[in-house]
Amino acid sequence: MSLQPTIPTVAVIGTGVIGRSWIRVFARAGCHTRVFDPDQTQQSKAIEWAESTAAVDERLGFLAVGGAATEKQRIAPCASLSEALVGAGWVQESGPEALETKQRIYRELDAAADDAAILASSTSAHDMTTIASGLSGADRCVVAHPVNPPHVVPVVEVLAGRTTRPDVTERALAFLESVGQTPVEMHRYVPGFLLNRLQAALIREAVSLIGSDVASAAAIDAVVRDGLGLRWALMGPFGTGHTNADGGAGEYYRRYGDAYRALWADLDATPEFSDRVIERIHSGTEAMYGPDSAAAVGEWRDRLVRGIRRLKADDPAPTPETGGA
Ligand SMILES: NC(=O)c1ccc[n+]([C@@H]2O[C@H](COP(=O)([O-])OP(=O)(O)OC[C@H]3O[C@@H](n4cnc5c(N)ncnc54)[C@H](O)[C@@H]3O)[C@@H](O)[C@H]2O)c1
The missing domain is CATH 1.10.1040.10 (N-(1-d-carboxylethyl)-l-norvaline Dehydrogenase; domain 2)
Structure with a gap:
């Protein structure tokens, strides 16, 4: 699999079941992958998990020889949210599903991320219109809902909020495809997505x-x-x-x-x-x-x-x- 990510540096925020698998997707595709979870023990475990599953993939022939070591070099653990966001053109938020938590994380992301960065959420339930309501950068926020685990199952449901700029959705679709996923665009929000x-x-x-x-x-x-x-x-x-x-x-x-x-x-x-x-x-x-x-x-x-x-x-x-x- 030879991929050419359209965005070179990404941040994975939240490293539970979904975030750790996103680390694999991005690092495997060739992105510099900056990682942050406020629970630093969880973050270390997630990175260990990413490294060990990459090694298994290499053994099984799903990665080229040497691929796991290269993937590992692209993963950068970070001690703070602002450190993780440095240079990131794509932010994949995979924090807890509660709406208030998502809104709080998005306020922090919008304040600290580069102006040009796209802020994508793994949410399974919420509309980006609601998550990003009131943010000055609501127009660069988009849902990118994966299937568990995204490094194995490629479909990602992409859903713009009411104020998301069309070029953000287009760049989101192109980026997800460039890292080997299968992005699917939705036209409007329905509970449960597709x-x-x-x-x-x-x-x-x-x-x-x-x-x-x-x-x-x-x-x-x-x-x-x-x-x-x-x-x-x-x-x-x-x-x-x-x-x-x-x-x-x-x-x-x-x-x-x-x-x-x-x-x-x-x-x-x-x-x-x-x-x-x-x-x-x-x-x-x-x-x-x-x-x-x-x-x-x-x-x-x-x-x-x-x-x-x-x-x-x-x-x-x-x-x-x-x-x-
Ligand atoms: N598990 C699934 O099957 C699945 C599938 C698709 C999408 N999702 C969505 O992905 C997101 C993550 O789900 P999960 O199953 O990985 O949950 P999880 O509970 O395994 O992981 C959540 C992570 O977020 C971290 N976190 C807590 N507060 C945070 C904050 N303020 N900022 C950043 N990170 C914070 C936690 O420490 C934890 O590591 C949710 O929105 C969920 O709906 C889950």
């Missing part, structure tokens, strides 16, 4: 099916893992529809429109989500993977996701230019 809304729609039905004993956790997971999910690793619902009728997506959705309308009317809008149902999900999942297996399954998942991404890079989907005609 990914969590789509995920919530599927989980709602899965919870309903297990809660009403239509099938086991193993059966429901198998349908997604070895059915829907195999296609979804390559294409979304519209691309899938495109391949399910010879005439493409239009023919498919016209032909099955009534069937989908009937199913939507039958779906359970508010399934029971009680301790009873959650216990059934938990025990059913442990039956698949074993007790206390979350970390091992997570490592396996991250390794195989990288393998899938490599396959897709080696054999990309047809485009209008390459053969869609």
Whole structure:
């Protein structure tokens, strides 16, 4: 992977689960990555984590030989917010999700960051219009919401606030692409953005099916893992529809429109989500993977996701230019 970041120096502010993974994204891509967390113990742990996962990636062949050492040299731990912001053209804020905390962090960022810096937030919930309300630099603030962990899963939802300058959004999209992510622009705020809304729609039905004993956790997971999910690793619902009728997506959705309308009317809008149902999900999942297996399954998942991404890079989907005609 040879990348040319459009912004050479970045600051990662907040180094929990998401911030530490952003460190990997930026340093791996070639950015000078300045790091700050007010909890300096957490900051040290995050940098150790970044270095050790880079070493594992090098061993697995996801980084070139010597790549982990080069990545490490690009990471600069900082003792204060102002130190971290020196020279940074992109600031990736990944502090706690509480709105008041985000607003306080943004006041500090706006006061201390270079005038030209873009202030991006990893928030999963808030609209930038609300986070940056009243700031003189609200026009350089934008949501850049990753999927966990962003150094493995590339999609980033990009959402401007009402006063964000269009050139800031354009530069944000270009920068995220230049560091190897897949930025997706949203046109307006909706709770959950795109990914969590789509995920919530599927989980709602899965919870309903297990809660009403239509099938086991193993059966429901198998349908997604070895059915829907195999296609979804390559294409979304519209691309899938495109391949399910010879005439493409239009023919498919016209032909099955009534069937989908009937199913939507039958779906359970508010399934029971009680301790009873959650216990059934938990025990059913442990039956698949074993007790206390979350970390091992997570490592396996991250390794195989990288393998899938490599396959897709080696054999990309047809485009209008390459053969869609
Ligand atoms: N965890 C996920 O799956 C996920 C996915 C996408 C987006 N997000 C979003 O990313 C952000 C971070 O989530 P997380 O899961 O990494 O949380 P986390 O609790 O693991 O990490 C938060 C970090 O922020 C630090 N912090 C506390 N006060 C701070 C301040 N004033 N300035 C800077 N840093 C401060 C904490 O010390 C901690 O290290 C949140 O907005 C969250 O919604 C999380």
